[in-house]
Amino acid sequence: MSDTETLRQTPLHAVHVGMGARMVPFAGWNMPVQYTGIVEEHKAVRQSVGVFDISHMGQFIVSGKGAEAFLNRVLTNNIAKLTPGQGQYTLLLNAQGGVIDDLIAYRTSEREFFLVVNASRIDADWTHIESQLTEDDDVMMANASDFTAGLAIQGPKAREVAVAVFGNADSFPAHNTILVTMTDSGPMWLCGTGYTGEEGFEFFMPIETAENWFRKIVDAVKSAGGLPCGLGARDTLRLEMGYPLNGNDLSETRTPLQAGLGFFVDLDKGDFTGREALVKQKAEGLPDKLTAFRMTGATPPPRPHYPVAQGDQIVGEVCSGTQSPSLGCGIGMAYLPLSAAAAGSAIEIEIRGRRFPAEVVKKPFYRKPSV
Numbered sequence: 001m002s003d004t005e006t007l008r009q010t011p012l013h014a015v016h017v018g019m020g021a022r023m024v025p026f027a028g029w030n031m032p033v034q035y036t037g038i039v040e041e042h043k044a045v046r047q048s049v050g051v052f053d054i055s056h057m058g059q060f061i062v063s064g065k066g067a068e069a070f071l072n073r074v075l076t077n078n079i080a081k082l083t084p085g086q087g088q089y090t091l092l093l094n095a096q097g098g099v100i101d102d103l104i105a106y107r108t109s110e111r112e113f114f115l116v117v118n119a120s121r122i123d124a125d126w127t128h129i130e131s132q133l134t135e136d137d138d139v140m141m142a143n144a145s146d147f148t149a150g151l152a153i154q155g156p157k158a159r160e161v162a163v164a165v166f167g168n169a170d171s172f173p174a175h176n177t178i179l180v181t182m183t184d185s186g187p188m189w190l191c192g193t194g195y196t197g198e199e200g201f202e203f204f205m206p207i208e209t210a211e212n213w214f215r216k217i218v219d220a221v222k223s224a225g226g227l228p229c230g231l232g233a234r235d236t237l238r239l240e241m242g243y244p245l246n247g248n249d250l251s252e253t254r255t256p257l258q259a260g261l262g263f264f265v266d267l268d269k270g271d272f273t274g275r276e277a278l279v280k281q282k283a284e285g286l287p288d289k290l291t292a293f294r295m296t297g298a299t300p301p302p303r304p305h306y307p308v309a310q311g312d313q314i315v316g317e318v319c320s321g322t323q324s325p326s327l328g329c330g331i332g333m334a335y336l337p338l339s340a341a342a343a344g345s346a347i348e349i350e351i352r353g354r355r356f357p358a359e360v361v362k363k364p365f366y367r368k369p370s371v
Helices: 013-018 038-047 067-074 119-131 158-166 207-223 231-240 275-284
Strands: 022-026 029-034 050-053 058-063 087-093 099-109 112-117 140-143 148-154 178-183 186-191 200-206 227-229 289-295 307-310 313-324 329-336 346-351 354-361
Touching: 013 022, 013 207, 029 038, 029 231, 038 050, 038 227, 038 231, 050 207, 050 231, 058 067, 058 119, 067 112, 087 119, 099 119, 099 178, 099 186, 112 119, 119 140, 148 158, 148 207, 158 200, 158 207, 200 207, 207 227, 231 313, 231 329, 289 346, 307 329, 313 346, 329 346, 329 354
Parallel strands: 050 227
Antiparallel strands: 022 029, 050 148, 058 112, 058 140, 087 099, 099 112, 148 200, 178 186, 186 200, 289 329, 289 354, 307 313, 307 346, 313 329, 346 354
């Protein structure tokens, strides 16, 4: 999308520009890709703390007596296992088992759930979920995406930032939990999650309060030795952990089983959209699987859509690829046939007409140094 006038802007757009951020199109939004530099911001999150604008992401509220049963028909994970305050990673599938979106679902009360969905899939997700409603469902749905802003605070010093901003260590949510607080301007959601592999939380608030919160958090992050961060660092951080990106590593043409996300699919909970296709695929065997690889030797970094070869055959193409700031080498993921997907398998990545050696590895690429 080249016409920036058609891009949506988060409520922090002017702040980003004022801070010297480089803005780029992403999922229909004009977003900061970096402030001081991708590598510097990446290392800040690994070593101290960083803050990201995630206001482009969507938030749905699903409530009512039948909300639990309804979401269990729509999503892959077992939402009935959640007690109020808990959350889980889950997926939204089409009838063929393909991934419409991956998301986090939180249970905020016995009859209410808070869903955080990907920016590029807000409309598709809403349409699909709404289409699953029947006249018998006692369910209400609300799309809070246009009224809510979000920030992700990630890194070893994220707790220190939370205490500085909120003044209470209890405000730091545990992993996969949610704290909901009512304020004069409306609800705030503190979610113990992230997309970097580091400790941290995602914070959603009424859109009119976003700039004030962002400035407070940036000050606290800088005081802790961290940096405001853009989407460039968010991408390198998530890829080092082997986390999939919707649109690159996940699509409506492949199932979560192929993507290596079977842990988040509960085939025993009862029927849900796409279950029949997954049961069939599991019985027949996977045609391919999302496979991690690491470049060996001195090579250019792999990028999406580069061909992957083994011997004389092209066996796939790169879905996600980058130069890892933590590891100092190229890393990536690609859907490969099972014969090429075993750890240790030698493959080649074709980059600008030349083939460079790579090796299949286990995820994650990056593991925190042992203390």
